[in-house]
Amino acid sequence: MAEFWLISAPGEKSNQQSWERMNTVTTKANLSSNFKFTIPDLKVGTLDALVSLSDELGKLDTFAESVLKKIAHSMSDMMEDSEDKVQENLLANGVDLVTYLTRFQWDMAKYPIQQSLHTLSEVMSKQISQIDTDLKARSVAYSNIKANLQGLERKAVGNLLTRTLTDIVNKDDFVLDSEYLTTLLVVVPKANYVMWQKTYESLSDLVVPRSTKKLMEDSEGGLFTVTLFKKAVDEFKAKARENKFVVREFNFNEKELQSEKEEMTRLAADKKQQYGPLLRWLKVNFSEAFIAWIHVKALRVSVESVLRYGLPVNFQAVLLQPNKKSLKRLRGVLNALYKHLDGVAAASVADAVVDIPGLSIGNQDYYSYVCFKIDLNLIDQK
Secondary structure, X not given: OOEEEEEEEEOOOOHHHXXXXXXXXXXOOOOEEEEEOOOOOOEOOOHHHHHHHHHHHHHHXXXXXXXXXXXXXXXXXXXXXXXXHHHHOOEEOOEEHHHHHHOOOOOOOOOOOOOEHHHHHHHHHHHHHHHHXXXXXXXXXXXXXXXXXHHHHHHOOOOOOOOOOOOOOOHHHOOOOOOOEEEEEEEEEHXXXXXXXXXXXXXXXXXXXXXXXXXXXXXXXXXXXXXXXXXXXHHHHHHHHHOOOEEEOOOOOHHHHHHHHHHHHHHHHHHHHHHHXXXXXXXXXXXXXXXXXXXXXXXXXXXXXXXXXXXXXXXXXXXXXXXXXXXXXXXXXXXXXXXHHOHXXXXXXXXXXXXXXXXXXXXXXXXXXXXXXXXXXOOOOO
């Protein structure tokens, strides 16, 4: 996915002139694709209030992006599919993210512009916080089911010494409820099958003849049964170990085995039942959170533009999609175009030790024009 720069510069005689000037110098050299980013007339309020709001919006911007990434990660984790497949489901208002961003229109119904900037910020903050809270609750429930199911599934694919035997053994494989006899399970390497058949009866005098049976085989060996007298078990284990036969500790309990089977079936059913509703919730709320995030960006541009360029409000917001091969050159062209706006501050930014409205040292590079990056790479690269 793409990276965009959302910038603003003071309006000239008309905002159209500001747009044409910037658009001409960046597109003629194929440095970027540009789109007008229309922000309605908002209730500005006092400059003191804007200074405070600037900091709050910066934090909200970061928080909103983190929530979006968590939703995207949850969707990717659920779908267990390719990044392209997940990306297809990351939409905003039913369209892909690039389309929504490049055709941005302020949502008057969700964020009425009659309200103050502070109120709009609070509405967006509460909306994103609620999504984050709900995401945690829903994700934990699904993740627990998935983790428990994966734990049982891992036990079913391990080697014969450690894997679950739920789907391998049954009651008929064992001598049960006998006062004298018992059945052992022995793991035999493939290379030793012939030796096992020749020697297992002689590993103790109390082995029942012709009592061995192979229950399962994997790439390394096989799982065999053998029946013998209980008092000979320790002797048999010692002799078996000498011959590289491993007796697996196992007590047949039909109720426990049935319970494990039912638990796996239940967990698989629960996972399937929750999958559809949770995926739909993730898609809907990713869209809601993304829309809110871009509106937060719009608020930030408005606030920083007023703080930077003063009143009356007169600025042109533009969305740039930089050519990846020309990032440095594009930045140079924009710096040259707008260096007259704040040349002294731009030159001394390295020496700045205080927070200046519109100037977020350390977290956001400073330019003589207002600029915020919008990174649409919201899926963690694996």
